[in-house]
Amino acid sequence: MWRHVASNGLTLLIVALAVVGGAIAWGVRQFDTAGPLETAICVKVAPGSSMRRVSEDLEAQGAVSSGAIYRIGANYKEKSADLKAGSFLVPEGASMAEILDIITRGGQSTCGTEVVYRIGVNAREVQVRDFDPATGSYGEVTAFDPADEPPTEYRDVRDATDTRYRIALAEGVTSWQVVDALKAADFLTGEVEAVPPEGMLAPDSYEVRPGDERGELLNKMKALQEARLEAVWRNRAADLPIETPEDVLTLASIIEKETGIPDERGTVASVFVNRLNAGMRLQTDPTVIYGVTNGEGVLGRGLRRSELDRPTPYNTYVINGLPPGPIANPGLASLEAAVNPPETDLLYFVADGSGGHAFARTLDEHNANVARWRALEAQRAGQ
Template sequence: MWKAVASNALTLLIVVIFLAGGAFLWGKEQYTGPGPLAEAICVRVPSGARLTSVSDDLEEQGAISSAAILRIGADYTDRTDQLKAGSFRVPEGASMEEIVDIVTRGGANTCGTEIVYRIGVNSASVLVRELDPAANRYVEQASFDPAADAPAPEAYTAMRAREDTIYRVVVAEGVTSWQVVDALSRVDALTGEVAEVPAEGSLAPDSYEVQAGSDRMALIDRMQVAQEAILSAAWQNRADDLPYETPEEALIMASIIEKETGVAEERRQVASVFVNRLNEGMRLQTDPTVIYGITNGEGVLGRGLRRSELDAETPYNTYQIDGLPPTPIANPGRASIEAAVNPVETEYLFFVADGSGGHAFATTLAEHNENVARWRQIEAERADQ
């Protein structure tokens, strides 16, 4: 009898082991295999949330077949306590394994509603937009000028009241430090004061994600640290025989390049013109430096330069001074900084607008005068239209 009992027990144990193994393999397939999501969704992970509530939310939205299996898989891979707060896009068909990675990896938010504070060369604006997860693109909800439009649109007020709203400050290439500080003073999602305008050129144009209530000066510090890193890396990889001896002089050159062209492919050519002129002992003769000497970077001139301004001897009038002006004239982006330290090799000494948004380059004054005459004709034709 005992042999029969032992035999039955062994058989039962084998069956249990077989079933357990099968259940494990089934669970693993459920965890790693494609999920049931038909189209992408946004998943919000609140600060302090636990995996139980997040997994239940995912199951409710149809992103996973079983909240319990997701929790077991996350626990097995030691990621249960690694949730990162934020709003994240979960793509269609994502497996539980992929979803766990998305909500525990961290990094920038990839989903939800954003309020974007744009600081541009000519104006500042606020954009309220929401990601359509299925199309993976943002849809504009409202847009306004914080300096002119009061009160703010209802969509903005409503999104400001939401805890999961993402805030972003976008600084355009070529803005001045005064423009950045002036625009930040009107960003009501930020707090604190900026005691003084940072050194011109010291702020890196970029997109910065911030938290509601963040300190303005802390954001300025982030911009300065980023610009220092960009300039340092570029200077380490600079070309030989440049006509400037310090990173600060390269930054001045980069700011001039930034203001002279908005065409990415032209930056190194523009840099070559100015480098060639400096090497030849020629004056830079660039309008943006003259304009900066008039405005001090506080806003846009809004008109053409007068002859008296071109003839005036000021530290920024490169028609009258030799070499570089004393400081940058804007905050240049990475591409202009890299162009300043690695210009393309050309014999160009002149350039002028060509009517297409770019410039016509020339080696001799005669060629340049022809390009100028062509540009004047284009201007005249446009004025007659």
């Protein structure tokens, strides 16, 4: 009889083990295979959240089929205590394993609210934008001048832990403009001891965190520009009329200020290189303006005849060759244009009335282009 009981007990144990093994295998499949989410969502993990609270939220939003299995998997992976506060994008069909990795790996929030501080040549603006996971894009909530009283929409997200911050630096801004704008950023800290050298701040988009030091951010901008300058100098064309990387930076800054049209940068560069090779003066208004303003703000009016005639180190109507230094912070495209311009025989250009320029090989062609531009200006003024 005992033999019979033992046999039945062993059978039951085997069956139980088979059931448990099957359940574990099923749970593993549930954890690792594609999940039920049909549309991407943003998952917000508040500071101090527990894995249970997050799993319940995921189940409520239809991202996981079972919060319990999700928690078991998190415990098995030893990640239950690794939650990172923020807002994270969970794509459609993400498995429990993928979701667990997303909310525990750390780093910047990947969705939610973003504050973008745009520093431009003529204006600066703070934008508050919300991420739409369904479209994968940001939509503007509000925008304001940082010199004005911040709107409620900004104050509501200012201290939220999942708000992302970004500084967007436009091509052609001066170093003084950058420093002046950063001083108005209330989410940054620290004093700026001195304005960095002109041209040495790389226009780009920079992720920052509340409390970051202004000086450290400027150092990051400078390091990126140094790396870009080194790379373009190393890959420069032969026989350029420029002798140093500093000359490249100066020429690129003039190109940057002369045109905002990407396709024109190379052509503008070729004009200046041709003029330097021919021993002609550059005769470019942006350098004269820099001599008047020293890069501190925008002139806000046309140049006077007296300013065009006045000798200054930056008046390229008077001096030969390049001015003594950059007149703005050029972007990578202008740096590349300065060291690898296309071969042309162009020597002149003037505005064409459409936002671009009319280029010419001879002075007669140029004078005809200037006459057309002045006629267009007169026509617009009379409307």
